[in-house]
Amino acid sequence: MTELGLSQDQLDMTFETAQEREGVYKPLEKQLSRENKAHLLDLMEQIHQPKLCALQEAIAKGLRDRGFTQVTTPSIISKTFLERMSIDSSHPLNEQVFWLSNKTCLRPMLAPNLYEVSRQLLKLGKTPVRVFEIGSCFRKETEGNAHLKEFTMVNLVEWGLPEEERVSRLKEYAALLMELAQVEDYHLEEEDSVVYGLGLDIVGSNGLELASSSMGPHPLDDLWEIDSSWVGIGSGLERLLMYRERQQGIHRYAKSTAFLDGARLNVK
Template identity: 65%
Template sequence: METDKIFPDGIYGCQKIGDGMSIEFTETQKNRLTELGVKKETVFRMFETVIEREQTYKIVEKQAVVKNKADLKYLLEQSRKPALCRLQQELADALCEKGFTQVTTPIIISSRALEKMTIDKNNPLHEQVFWLDPKTCLRPMLAPNLYEVSRKILTSQKLPLRIFEIGSCFRKESEGNSHLKEFTMLNLVEWGTPKENRIDQLKQFADLVLKAAQIDDYSLQEEDSVVYGVGLDVVSRDGLELASTAMGPHPLDDKWRITCSWVGIGFGLERLLMHREKQSGIQRYSKSNVFLDGVCLKIK
């Protein structure tokens, strides 16, 4: 069987063979091809015979291994920096050029800080927190620290104030195609945004970040957050949530003695990469011992 007759577009194409197809790749084969980064339309294609399926699998798996090896070699010899690291730097540079200041805050936070965000034992998010002991945990979000740092800065600085942080957050998520237990967040906030300008500012800041991330297929949709209430979500054309936004004054502000109006956005960077690189799973661009810069390390 000739390769081009099976795969006219390489491992990322999919050729419809005809009516009456009922044979798929086995689950083991699907898992291996997905692990190697083969596109969904190929992984879930149908076959007329088992022989055809097995012949196709051998060819596709071999092509995918070759590609992963080539990508790993390029990383080691050329780019030398994973896409997640490059994206963090590109976003930081783009935000600093627009007057934002980057801050870094602790990964370990107190239960009291979460309670200020309404995440107490009665909140469903409480069960998703990685608790180190009854009073401390790994931060599930950047917001508590950004509130605290901002409150202190605002005692001596004038409005408007633009700050952002990029860092790891941790939640006991069921690791599906678009969730991770450890993920990298970008949170930006502008304190002192005039109330009448908040929506326009959110749109401008979302555009700034997504342009730096080389993503242009998105829209803003109204959404009701468990913590922040009604706001806007940044959603890709295929329905993937890329970011959530918030606006103030907000009831949470009083606990940090914040009194000005403001806007903020939170982006998950691994999810941005998954969407940009058209991957079906987020793990390929996560902090991982199995994947590195989208490359599967389990290659022959």
């Protein structure tokens, strides 16, 4: 029933007898199955694009319109890049990394490659430098309602702004990202990241973290030969969709062969 989109309120209903419960849930299951099938047919005949793809396009266009340059970088990164992010064998995140060899892994975040691309672009001597990437990241996460082993990240960063403008710029870009994602009910909280230090989290009204941010100069910058003030925000798009669509689980919007655009593919 939850795979068909049963709401939390419906899940929380109580009944005095099993017969009473079946009298409510059986018709509800049939209704949800009809709606599930109708959504898939509508997707094939009218929409032709899952919400995850539409969200990627909307965010990419919105950021480009604001002067950010989109980049694409490899999903396979080096151990050296991770170590420059302070993720060595003693770091808690190291246990979540998908290692392909003793020197390479699937990236658990977009930041290492963005650091390297930004390092090269800053050599041009023109600031601010605004870049972003949207791509897959991989972590050995516990399969819960809000986590995926493969998820789609957006990471934006602006280099070379005055340090006194960092907090206001973070708030500006947080508002922009949520506007592009069509998320309205959220607030900002101060948070201390295990990698970047102090930043602002974007948090939904239910307490779900929707995005995290950070700012520099930061001690990590030296390892990338960067000397610049900056702000950055990262967010998982599947989690944004789950929150925006008021769903109980993230898997229905993941890259999947079981779900498509929130609908279950195993139609009965």
